[in-house]
Amino acid sequence: MFEPKRLARLKWACRRGMLELDVLLLPFVEQAFDELSYEEKVTFERLLTSDDPDLFAWIMGHQKCDDPELAAMISTVVNRVKV
Template structure:
């Protein structure tokens, strides 16, 4: 079970050094974060362990994840890209 402190830590870890990635993650957090179930929240928490460039490649669609826990989450993140940023 994720506590509010755990969720705040995840929100903080969602702030990234790459502006493009930061914008997508902040949009995702604003609209979907409070609706994530425990399994999806755990997958998102693990996804944040990736380096910024690798995570951006996933979100931009340049690469795909082999981890089944990430696949639907990455699709959701891709939907929060700004128009014109999608490849």
């Protein structure tokens, strides 16, 4: 389980330099994060350490993420946001 301080830091990390990322990442954490397994939560946390241009390109499908775990998490975020 993510303790409250860790979850608060995660939410803060969702506030990016690009509005396009903000409107995807923060709602994902608020609406779907609790449903993820612990391993998926750690992967999402690692995803947030990526640079904004990379995140944007991966999420928009302009580039493919070479890390399979991160690519799967990107797919989860994108599919969840589409719902």
